[in-house]
Each structure stands twice: as structure tokens, then as C-alpha cells.
Amino acid sequence: MKTLVVLGVFALTHFCSSLSLPPSFKMCDRRKADFNDCLSVAIQNAISQLDEPLEEYGLPSFEPFLLPNLPPKVGRKIDFYHRYKNFKIYGRTKISKTRAKMDFHDKTLTLEILNPEVRYVFEYDAKGKMFLLPIDTSGTASTTAYNVTYIFTFTFGEYTREDQRYFQVIDTHLVVQPQEMVFQFDNLLEDVELNDAFSRLMSKNWKIVLADTVLLYVQAYSRVYSDVFNRFLRKVPITEIFDGLSK
Numbered sequence: 001m002k003t004l005v006v007l008g009v010f011a012l013t014h015f016c017s018s019l020s021l022p023p024s025f026k027m028c029d030r031r032k033a034d035f036n037d038c039l040s041v042a043i044q045n046a047i048s049q050l051d052e053p054l055e056e057y058g059l060p061s062f063e064p065f066l067l068p069n070l071p072p073k074v075g076r077k078i079d080f081y082h083r084y085k086n087f088k089i090y091g092r093t094k095i096s097k098t099r100a101k102m103d104f105h106d107k108t109l110t111l112e113i114l115n116p117e118v119r120y121v122f123e124y125d126a127k128g129k130m131f132l133l134p135i136d137t138s139g140t141a142s143t144t145a146y147n148v149t150y151i152f153t154f155t156f157g158e159y160t161r162e163d164q165r166y167f168q169v170i171d172t173h174l175v176v177q178p179q180e181m182v183f184q185f186d187n188l189l190e191d192v193e194l195n196d197a198f199s200r201l202m203s204k205n206w207k208i209v210l211a212d213t214v215l216l217y218v219q220a221y222s223r224v225y226s227d228v229f230n231r232f233l234r235k236v237p238i239t240e241i242f243d244g245l246s247k
Contacts, residue, residue, distance in 0.1 A: 018164050019235045022057060029243040036101050044098035051093050052136065055190060058231030064088035064121075064205065070220050082126040084141075091118040102242075107156040118145045118178075126188060139187030145178040152222075154214070154229065164237040170229050172222040176214060181206035 021027055026042035028035055050062040060066070067087035099115040120143040127136045153227050155171040183202040189195040239245050 017235075018162070018237050018240070019057065020240050021236060022046075022054060026221075027241070027243050029065040030102070030104065031244040039102055040100040043100050044095050047095060047098075047113075048093050057235050058228075060228065062092045064090045065092050065224075067220055067224055070216055082124055084122045084124050087120065089118060089120050091115050107158065109154045109156070111150075111152040111154070113150045113152075115148045115150070116146070116180075118148045119143070120145070124185070124188075133189070135188070137187055139185065140181070141185040141188075143184075145180070146182075147179040149175075149177040150175070151175040152225070154226070158238070160204045163247070165239065165245075166236075167233045167238055167241075169226045169233065172205045172226045174218045174222045174225075176210075176218060178206075178210070181210060183209070 024048050026038070028038035028042055032038065047062065050059060052075060053059060053061045061079055065088070067084040067089070070083070092115060094115060094117070095113055096116050097112075101110045103109075121154055123138065124141050129135060151174070153173040154169050156167040157170045158163045159168060181203065183206070184199045185195065185202075187195070189198060195197040239247050
């Protein structure tokens with residue numbers, strides 16, 4: 001399946017013209033001993049600029065970063081079906097620390113990013129039972145996560161187009177490690193006090209909530225993040241991203 005997807009992308013990108021790295025982005029020389037340090041700074045600098053889109057490079061604004069929807073799910077701890085949609089993530093361009101390591105032999109990039117505060121705002125549909133009460137409702141909700149570490153591992157394939165070498169993300173692994181999370185669901189329960197108590201309970205037990213939902217979230221997030229990264233990679237050849245590579 002991966003091979004078919006990659007071949008399809010290759011066919012589409014045949015018609016894309018190549019671009020140089022954006023002038024405001026930093027280029028690093030892979031021959032230098034401090035290459036990974038340079039790359040860490042370059043990536044943090046690039047992401048911080050994405051509070052506005054770079055349409056020529058296929059890069060959307062990261063403020064907010066958008067997930068159209070997450071697949072429906074039946075909760076393990078609470079017996080109801082729930083679906084999230086119009087997932088907006090704020091705070092991804094505000095970075096306090098970045099650490100990157102590029103392995104050209106294995107064609108992998110490991111990227112660790114620390115965001116002081118990330119806010120997730122979304123809509124939900126829920127149906128089932130909670131505290132023996134019937135639930136059939138929809139509304140808005142938010143989650144604020146503090147000191148969140150995102151660890152991405154991107155694996156690349158490589159291809160040639162018009163005598164230029166390009167990378168293509170073929171696999172992504174993501175780990176999310178917040179230090180605290182606060183939840184707020186609106187309109188989930190008719191009783192306002194009970195509704196707020198439920199949000200406080202989720203916030204108090206955020207580690208359990210995260211463990212129950214993290215796989216669903218990271219799969220969707222990894223897929224969308226990879227798609228965005230690939231829009232950029234199909235525009236810019238490898239030799240325009242990294243100095244010190246042969247064409």
C-alpha cells in the first residue's frame with residue numbers, strides 16, 4: 001500500500017516546479033560537525049514563521065494547525081460514542097526548545113519539540129450514557145496542555161525528478177508527552193454544575209484520559225503533519241534544503 005501511495009505522489013509531483021529554500025529559512029551544511037545543532041535552530045526558526053501560510057511552498061498557517069476530524073470512538077472509561085471534528089491546535093509555533101537529528105544513511109529525521117502551552121479547540125458529538133444519564137448531544141470543547149514535548153520520527157524515501165533529488169515522507173512515528181492537561185466540555189450535561197464537575201474530573205485524571213485517546217489522536221496528527229511536510233518536500237530538492245550534498 002505504501003508503494004502505491006508513493007508512486008501516486010511521484011506521478012503528481014512530476015508536474016511541480018522546484019523551488020529554492022525560502023530566503024528566511026536557514027540552510028545547514030551536513031559536512032559540519034555542528035550540523036544537527038544548526039538543523040535544530042533552522043527547524044525551530046522555520047516553524048515559528050508559520051503563523052502565516054507560505055502558499056508557494058504548500059505550507060498552511062500553523063496558528064491554528066487544523067485536523068478536520070478524528071475517527072469515532074467508544075470510550076473505555078465512560079460508555080458513550082464520541083466523535084471530534086474541526087480540531088484546531090494553537091501554540092505550535094511557540095517553541096521553547098528544539099532538538100533535531102538527521103541520519104542520511106537511514107534517511108530518518110528525529111525531531112523533539114517543546115511547546116510551553118498548546119490549546120486544542122474542537123467540536124464534539126456524543127451519544128450513550130454517563131453517570132447512568134442518557135447522553136445525546138453536541139457542542140464545543142477545549143483542552144490546554146502545558147509543557148508538551150512532541151517527538152517525531154520521520155522516515156524518508158528518495159526519488160529523482162528532472163535531475164533533482166527529493167525526499168518523501170513514507171512513515172511517521174509520534175510520541176506526545178505533556179506535563180499537565182486541563183479539559184473543558186460545554187453542553188455535555190444539562191446540569192451546569194455536573195457538567196463542570198465532569199470537566200474537572202477529566203482534568204484531574206488527565207493521564208488516564210490521555211492514555212485512552214492518545215493513539216487515536218497521534219495517528220491522525222501524524223498523517224496530517226506528514227501530508228503538510230510532503231507538500232514542502234515535493235517543492236524543494238534535497239540539495240536546496242541541505243548544503244554539502246551531491247546532486
